[in-house]
Amino acid sequence: MKPHTYGPYGGAYVPEVLNRPLADLTVAFDEAMADHSFTAELEHILTHYVGRATPLFHAKNLSQVYGANIFLKREDLAHTGAHKINNTIGQALLAKRMGKTRIIAETGAGQHGVASATAAALLGLECTVFMGSVDARRQEANLFRMRLLGAKIELVESGSKTLKDATSEAIRHWISTADSTHYIIGSALGPSPYPRIVQTFQSVIGREIRSQFYERFFRHPDAVIACVGGGSNAIGTFSGYYEDNQVALYGVEAGGYGIASGQHAAPISEGHTGILHGFYSYFMCDEHGNIRDTHSVSAGLDYPGVGPELAWLADKGRVEYISVTDEQALQSCMELTRHEGILPALESSHALGALQEVVRRQGDKSHIVVTLSGRGDKDMGILQEMLSGE
Numbered sequence: 001m002k003p004h005t006y007g008p009y010g011g012a013y014v015p016e017v018l019n020r021p022l023a024d025l026t027v028a029f030d031e032a033m034a035d036h037s038f039t040a041e042l043e044h045i046l047t048h049y050v051g052r053a054t055p056l057f058h059a060k061n062l063s064q065v066y067g068a069n070i071f072l073k074r075e076d077l078a079h080t081g082a083h084k085i086n087n088t089i090g091q092a093l094l095a096k097r098m099g100k101t102r103i104i105a106e107t108g109a110g111q112h113g114v115a116s117a118t119a120a121a122l123l124g125l126e127c128t129v130f131m132g133s134v135d136a137r138r139q140e141a142n143l144f145r146m147r148l149l150g151a152k153i154e155l156v157e158s159g160s161k162t163l164k165d166a167t168s169e170a171i172r173h174w175i176s177t178a179d180s181t182h183y184i185i186g187s188a189l190g191p192s193p194y195p196r197i198v199q200t201f202q203s204v205i206g207r208e209i210r211s212q213f214y215e216r217f218f219r220h221p222d223a224v225i226a227c228v229g230g231g232s233n234a235i236g237t238f239s240g241y242y243e244d245n246q247v248a249l250y251g252v253e254a255g256g257y258g259i260a261s262g263q264h265a266a267p268i269s270e271g272h273t274g275i276l277h278g279f280y281s282y283f284m285c286d287e288h289g290n291i292r293d294t295h296s297v298s299a300g301l302d303y304p305g306v307g308p309e310l311a312w313l314a315d316k317g318r319v320e321y322i323s324v325t326d327e328q329a330l331q332s333c334m335e336l337t338r339h340e341g342i343l344p345a346l347e348s349s350h351a352l353g354a355l356q357e358v359v360r361r362q363g364d365k366s367h368i369v370v371t372l373s374g375r376g377d378k379d380m381g382i383l384q385e386m387l388s389g390e
């Protein structure tokens with residue numbers, strides 16, 4: 001079976017023993033999506049459990065600040081507080097359909113771990129989450145939440161003991177357990193067919209935006225904005241407007257201390273092509289392909305690579321990329337909280353941090369949709385530290 005690619009990006013650069021499980025997954029996924037009983041069950045859970053459709057909110061106060069018409073896609077109101085649940089429910093259903101009894105997942109801040117443990121609890125699957133020991137110490141509340149949900153946590157002590165290492169360890173573990181176990185990857189990356197699976201399950205975001213906006217205005221927005229970690233909320237958002245070239249698509253990467261500092265997580269703004277975790281894309285790496293350390297105030301954007309489809313959309317010029325620094329993101333987080341009474345996740349605050357630049361490019365009075373990927377409750381500790389000037 002030929003692995004799926006996006007231009008030169010994607011593929012499946014994996015040890016030979018994973019070829020079979022990936023081929024089985026590809027067939028099972030395509031069959032499931034063509035089976036009405038599967039898609040109907042998924043839709044039922046998304047409606048009655050996740051709480052979809054999430055609202056598209058006209059942020060009038062924020063609109064006044066920027067002189068444009070700004071709308072927020074409220075993924076922060078989805079169950080567990082972010083878009084990640086759209087993907088974990090889809091993949092957990094797929095795992096059950098394939099006869100698997102167990103799922104594994106990697107997690108950085110713990111958001112994907114919580115969303116995976118939640119889906120496992122709902123659907124009666126065993127769940128093990130791989131988490132770097134440094135991240136585990138930083139994210140104790142989510143660690144406890146996963147345990148409450150019945151998940152087992154495997155602490156990863158290799159490398160930098162963070163998300164990148166947890167992902168490597170999850171892949172290694174899957175090699176020996178694929179018969180009974182499905183690996184739920186948390187973003188639109190990894191070896192084929194994962195980027196396509198995650199894009200499909202997250203495309204509900206873009207479909208909803210498209211119809212919600214059109215029903216109200218009988219037209220499309222001028223631009224949509226989403227933050228880019230691995231790229232799942234962005235690709236889900238953008239896929240609603242691939243074919244509508246009049247809708248500008250903006251992806252926002254984590255600028256950390258600024259691109260010039262080298263301390264960021266913006267592999268498209270400043271990175272090289274390379275291979276990690278089974279796929280070819282842009283990574284934070286040197287010209288020899290050695291992966292560099294990343295930095296972002298938001299744990300969910302702190303991954304050294306980007307999904308292959310977003311890399312290809314960058315090369316084609318269909319998606320424009322902007323980077324937003326830690327400081328800008330914190331300011332935007334405070335701004336939305338004060339003006340609209342919505343405390344956004346620090347990841348989502350990066351998308352908001354691009355508003356000034358996007359309004360400058362699109363013009364006053366333009367209609368702009370920002371995907372608010374998650375809520376900020378999880379970031380309270382970091383906000384407290386940063387705002388007290390530590």
Ligand SMILES: *Cc1c(COP(=O)(O)O)cnc(C)c1O
Nearest residue numbers: 229230231232233300347373374
């Ligand atoms: C994980 C996460 C992200 C980044 O992941 P993507 O796959 O790039 O969407 C963004 N926002 C929130 C709230 C997250 O939890």
